[in-house]
Structure formats: C-alpha cells, structure tokens
Amino acid sequence: MEKPTEQGNTGNTVLRPPVVVVMGHIDHGKSTLLDYIRKTNVVEKEAGGITQRISAYEAEHAGRAITFLDTPGHEAFSSMRECGVCCADIAILVVSAEDGVKAQTLEALTAIRTVKVPFVVAINKIDKAGANVEHTKQSLAENDVFVEGYGGDIPFAAISAKTGEGVDNLLDTILLVADLEELTGNKALPASGIILESNVDAKRGVAATLIIKNGTLKKGQFVAANGAFSPVRIMENFLGKPIDTATVSSPVQIIGWNSLPPTGSTFTTFNSKKDAEKKATESELDNTNKQIFGDAHAATSIPLVIKTDAAGGIAAIKKEIAKISVPDVSWNIIKEGVGDISENDIKTAHGTTKDGKLNNALVVGFNVGIDRRATQIADRAEVPVKTFSVIYDIGIWLIETAERLKPKVEIEETTGTAKIIRVFSQTKNKQVLGGRVKEGVIHDGDNVQIIRREYEIGRGKIRELQQQKAHADDVSKDMEFGVMVESKTEIAEGDTIAAFTLTVR
Structure with a gap:
C-alpha cells in the first residue's frame, strides 16, 4: 500500500501556499473581506465574473498564491470548534474598529487558541466615522490579545474591507506569517490532505471538496478517506472548471465517491483502485468502535x-x-x-x-x-x-x-488526639491550653482539627508545645502537656484536638 509522507525527493520540496481561514463576530466584515479579496485577487477569472463552485478559493498576492476558506456557518469549522479538526495554517481574526471584541470574537479566539493555529488580527471598518483603532487594540488587550506595538507580538492590520484600504498590507502579513511557519510540500508525492466538505449531488453523485496539504493529485488516480474512496475521473478547481492535476494547498472537488467521506477526515492517493479500496476498508476503523x-x-x-x-x-x-x-x-x-x-x-x-x-x-x-x-x-x-x-x-x-x-489526592492522616483539660488564656487567635494525649503522638507544629461532641468545629496549628514548662518536640499517649494553638475557633475544656498530616497520593 502507498503511504503519503513528508519524505521523498527533496528536490521536489517547495514552499506551499498558506491555507487561511477568516473568523470573527457576525457583522464585523468577514464576508465583505472575503468578497473584496475574491474580486480583486482571484488567480483565475471568467468573463462576466467569477463563478464560485466550492467553499474554498485561491487568490494571488505579490505573485504568490493564498488559499482562503469561505467559512461563515461552514460545517467544517463547526467541527473545528467541537473536535479541533481544521485544515487551516493561518487564521484571520476580524474585529470591528467600531465595536471591538464581541461574544463571537471570543468564540473564534477560543477555537484559534484550541488548535494553536497562528493568527493575524484584521481591525476592520476603519472607513466608518465611529472607528477607533486604538480603542480596539485596548479591547483586544483586555482579552489577552496583545498586538504588535501594543505590548505583544501578534501581527495586525487596520483595514477597510469595503474600500480595500489596508487589505494589501493584511495579505503581506499573511505571507510573512506563512514564511515564518515554513509551510512546505513535496509535489513528487501522491496527494494527501483533508476533506473540507462532502455532499450528494442528485445528478452527479457523491462529491467532496478536498484541500491538498502535500503531494500532487492527478486524473486517473484514486483517493480514499475514512471508509470512502473515489476514482479521480471528475476533478474540478474552485471555479468548477475541469482540471487534470492539482498540487499543494489547492482546493479541488472530486465527484464519484462510493460513499460520503466524513468532513475533517484525511485523504490519501493511490495509483490503483485495489489499494484505494483496501485503504478505505482499513480506515473504517478510524473514529469507530470507540472503547x-x-x-x-x-x-x-x-x-x-x-x-x-x-x-x-x-x-x-x-x-x-x-x-x-x-x-x-x-x-x-x-x-x-x-x-x-x-x-x-x-x-x-x-x-x-x-x-x-x-x-x-x-x-x-x-x-x-x-x-x-x-x-x-x-x-x-x-x-x-x-x-x-x-x-x-x-x-x-x-x-x-x-x-x-492522574490528579493527586491529598489524604489527611490522624497522627494523634488529645483532650483539652484546661484553658489558661485566649488572646485574639492564640490560645494557651492544657491537655492529655489520648492516642498517638502530638508534635510541635502540627495542624489540628478541633472537635466538639464528635463534630469538627474548626482547625488550627500548634505554635508551641511544652512539658513541665520546658519545650517539647512531641508528646506521647497518656502524657500531659501545655500547648499554644493558633486558631480563629475558640477552644473550650472538654474539646478534642486531632493532629493530622497531609499525604499526597
């Protein structure tokens, strides 16, 4: 069976385009930002406009490709919040310069931090009259997001998704973060990646959108993902155009699966149908038969x-x-x-x-x-x-x-008990007492429970222990002693003090 790995001919290893997800609070401009990038930076354009066929697309900036995931309400990223399955390399956290951090901003931030994906903050709507970038930075800082120049190192860009101001700077920042992440792929390897979504087309059958994270996918091969497989006969790019090959970070749609591949599952590529079927059968173990x-x-x-x-x-x-x-x-x-x-x-x-x-x-x-x-x-x-x-x-x-x-448990073990037979003085929390040991040993410095009529009424600590007016380190069973106990609970004659130690198990 063929297995995709990072190994192979290093001469075919290339920097791969980043896969970027845009997240944030509703109405803070996620869709507007994606629409602006799509209209101005899409790699391939059709006459009369762009026909978007799938929920991911490729854009180009400074001569380099970037793959964006169009995710508002998208099932794949609902799954990310629930189980951490995400195919993004970088996230853009969109925050309105008018509103600052809101509830869904925090939800998005939690999802980003859960999977530890690097992110860039886009402070949007700077074209609005009520925009306040500095206030937005403060709002972010109050939620432990410290951007560059404001006490932290998280990259940010002030933008207007409506006019396009600052968007080029945002894309420059994305590419810089991608360079720091050293995202690479080997085009010589069979393609592998993640299933972004799958569905049943009434006319064409079972379709799935794939993000290729490594290798090259060619027409005539076969793909398998968690119990499902498909021949690569009908393969389309993000515009819905038929293609023969696709490589690292490209979104593609494959039609002809034998069953729905689960969203978020990984796929691998094979040259023979037999190997793909075998992989699909073995992969049915994945996420099943939990025990x-x-x-x-x-x-x-x-x-x-x-x-x-x-x-x-x-x-x-x-x-x-x-x-x-x-x-x-x-x-x-x-x-x-x-x-x-x-x-x-x-x-x-x-x-x-x-x-x-x-x-x-x-x-x-x-x-x-x-x-x-x-x-x-x-x-x-x-x-x-x-x-x-x-x-x-x-x-x-x-x-x-x-x-x-496993969590360590502190267990209290009683080392000795004594009955209080006389109260000499009580000053604030310090009480001078006389007592007799009933069981075990009482030590200087012991923590004690204060027991009255078999119920604990408080706790304290022995600060001084004496026998016959001389300091004693410990006192044994049936011996009388004098003691100073520090406790907020007032101790009376007839009470019992029980010395104990804490054992961690």
Missing part, C-alpha cells in the same frame, strides 16, 4: 489516539491496554486508524469534546512515523506523542504516563 478500558466511572479518563501500520495492530494495542490496571484511571480511545501520525491526528488529540472540554489526548503509534507538520503542531500544542516498535513497551509507557497525569 473505554478500565473503570468507566474512574475520576481520570485519558483519551488516546492510536495509529498503527496495519489493521491487526489496533487489536494488539487494545489487548495491551486491557491488561493495564491503574487505580481510578480509564482509557478512552477517541480515534484509531492505519497509517503515519498526521496533522489531523494531532489536532484531534488537542481538540475539544462536544461539551467544550479539551481532549488532551495521548497519541500512540506502533510501527509508524510522524510527518514533519504533525511534529511541529504537536510541539507547539504540547501534545504527547510516542511511537513504538515493541508492542509491550506501549503498556509500560501508558502506566507511567497515567501515574503522572
């Missing part, structure tokens, strides 16, 4: 993303996980599949669940590699990734990791 190992009600549930070189490896790893017994820990496999660890796997691991919580998953690979872009994202998002060639080592590593990740 929880260990106590399903455990306080600590650790999500896992598992990738192996063959379908049989999945079952073998599950068998190893089933052997693991760590108290109060369970394992939740959120994704499993065949092939090298990809950018999509890392984003799933660091994505969010439906209830808005971070997955914080571990990524485990068996006899597989990890592509360079996935490594970069994992490092940036601090996603733990570990690959193995010996399957038994997986269980050892998971046990060690579980012990480190």
Whole structure:
C-alpha cells in the first residue's frame, strides 16, 4: 500500500501556499473581506465574473498564491470548534474598529487558541466615522490579545474591507506569517490532505471538496478517506472548471465517491483502485468502535489516539491496554486508524469534546512515523506523542504516563488526639491550653482539627508545645502537656484536638 509522507525527493520540496481561514463576530466584515479579496485577487477569472463552485478559493498576492476558506456557518469549522479538526495554517481574526471584541470574537479566539493555529488580527471598518483603532487594540488587550506595538507580538492590520484600504498590507502579513511557519510540500508525492466538505449531488453523485496539504493529485488516480474512496475521473478547481492535476494547498472537488467521506477526515492517493479500496476498508476503523478500558466511572479518563501500520495492530494495542490496571484511571480511545501520525491526528488529540472540554489526548503509534507538520503542531500544542516498535513497551509507557497525569489526592492522616483539660488564656487567635494525649503522638507544629461532641468545629496549628514548662518536640499517649494553638475557633475544656498530616497520593 502507498503511504503519503513528508519524505521523498527533496528536490521536489517547495514552499506551499498558506491555507487561511477568516473568523470573527457576525457583522464585523468577514464576508465583505472575503468578497473584496475574491474580486480583486482571484488567480483565475471568467468573463462576466467569477463563478464560485466550492467553499474554498485561491487568490494571488505579490505573485504568490493564498488559499482562503469561505467559512461563515461552514460545517467544517463547526467541527473545528467541537473536535479541533481544521485544515487551516493561518487564521484571520476580524474585529470591528467600531465595536471591538464581541461574544463571537471570543468564540473564534477560543477555537484559534484550541488548535494553536497562528493568527493575524484584521481591525476592520476603519472607513466608518465611529472607528477607533486604538480603542480596539485596548479591547483586544483586555482579552489577552496583545498586538504588535501594543505590548505583544501578534501581527495586525487596520483595514477597510469595503474600500480595500489596508487589505494589501493584511495579505503581506499573511505571507510573512506563512514564511515564518515554513509551510512546505513535496509535489513528487501522491496527494494527501483533508476533506473540507462532502455532499450528494442528485445528478452527479457523491462529491467532496478536498484541500491538498502535500503531494500532487492527478486524473486517473484514486483517493480514499475514512471508509470512502473515489476514482479521480471528475476533478474540478474552485471555479468548477475541469482540471487534470492539482498540487499543494489547492482546493479541488472530486465527484464519484462510493460513499460520503466524513468532513475533517484525511485523504490519501493511490495509483490503483485495489489499494484505494483496501485503504478505505482499513480506515473504517478510524473514529469507530470507540472503547473505554478500565473503570468507566474512574475520576481520570485519558483519551488516546492510536495509529498503527496495519489493521491487526489496533487489536494488539487494545489487548495491551486491557491488561493495564491503574487505580481510578480509564482509557478512552477517541480515534484509531492505519497509517503515519498526521496533522489531523494531532489536532484531534488537542481538540475539544462536544461539551467544550479539551481532549488532551495521548497519541500512540506502533510501527509508524510522524510527518514533519504533525511534529511541529504537536510541539507547539504540547501534545504527547510516542511511537513504538515493541508492542509491550506501549503498556509500560501508558502506566507511567497515567501515574503522572492522574490528579493527586491529598489524604489527611490522624497522627494523634488529645483532650483539652484546661484553658489558661485566649488572646485574639492564640490560645494557651492544657491537655492529655489520648492516642498517638502530638508534635510541635502540627495542624489540628478541633472537635466538639464528635463534630469538627474548626482547625488550627500548634505554635508551641511544652512539658513541665520546658519545650517539647512531641508528646506521647497518656502524657500531659501545655500547648499554644493558633486558631480563629475558640477552644473550650472538654474539646478534642486531632493532629493530622497531609499525604499526597
């Protein structure tokens, strides 16, 4: 089976165009900005205007291509907010110079930060009478977004999406960020990338929009994605024009799938139908048959993303996980599949669940590699990734990791109890008392519970401990002592003080 990787003839490695998503609050100008860029910078134009066929398009600026994702209300980016699956390299956060940060700005910012995608702030509507760029910068700073020149290093551009003022500067900034990210691809490799959307066309069949993140896709090949595959017979560019080839960062539409490929899933390319069908069958494991190992009600549930070189490896790893017994820990496999660890796997691991919580998953690979872009994202998002060639080592590593990740619990252990038989003085929070040890040992410096009629009424700390008017480090059972206890709770004769220590387990 062919596997797309970052390896290959380095002579075919090129800087690839960035894939850019535009996000922000409603009415802050996302669509207007996209419309302006589309009308003035689209690579390919048709007589009478542009006919946009799919939800992504290519623009050109300073002689370089940029792929934009047209995402208002788009399913692929709803999925991004829920599970971190996103094919963007860079985000533009659009903020109105009139309104500043609003609710959906914060939602977009959360999505951007969740997947750790670099972003540029576009302060829009500077043509409006009520525009205040400095106030908008302050509004951003109040939400921990510190732009360049305002205490931070986040790039920004002041623009008017309506008139086009500042848009060229914004595009320059996007290209600069892309250069810093060192986005590359190898045109000699079979194409791989992400399914942006899929649908059923009543006349033409199942169609899917793909973003190529690496390699070249050619007519006559076959593509497979998570249980679905298609021959590359009908391939169209973003204008809906038939094309024979497409390469890195290009959006294309493929028609003729045997079933709907899931939005956000990765696709790979093959030269034979047999290999594509085999990949599709194996990939059906991906995101299916989720299993929880260990106590399903455990306080600590650790999500896992598992990738192996063959379908049989999945079952073998599950068998190893089933052997693991760590108290109060369970394992939740959120994704499993065949092939090298990809950018999509890392984003799933660091994505969010439906209830808005971070997955914080571990990524485990068996006899597989990890592509360079996935490594970069994992490092940036601090996603733990570990690959193995010996399957038994997986269980050892998971046990060690579980012990480190599970929350530490402080347990109070009583070391001694004493009955208070006399109160000598009480000044503010300091109380001088006499007592007799009932059980265990009382130490100078102990923290104590104050118990009255078997109920705890307060807590305090022993500041001085004496026996026969001399300092004592500790006092044992049945011995009398004098003690100074610091506590806001007034202690009375007949009360019990119980010394305790905190043990972290």
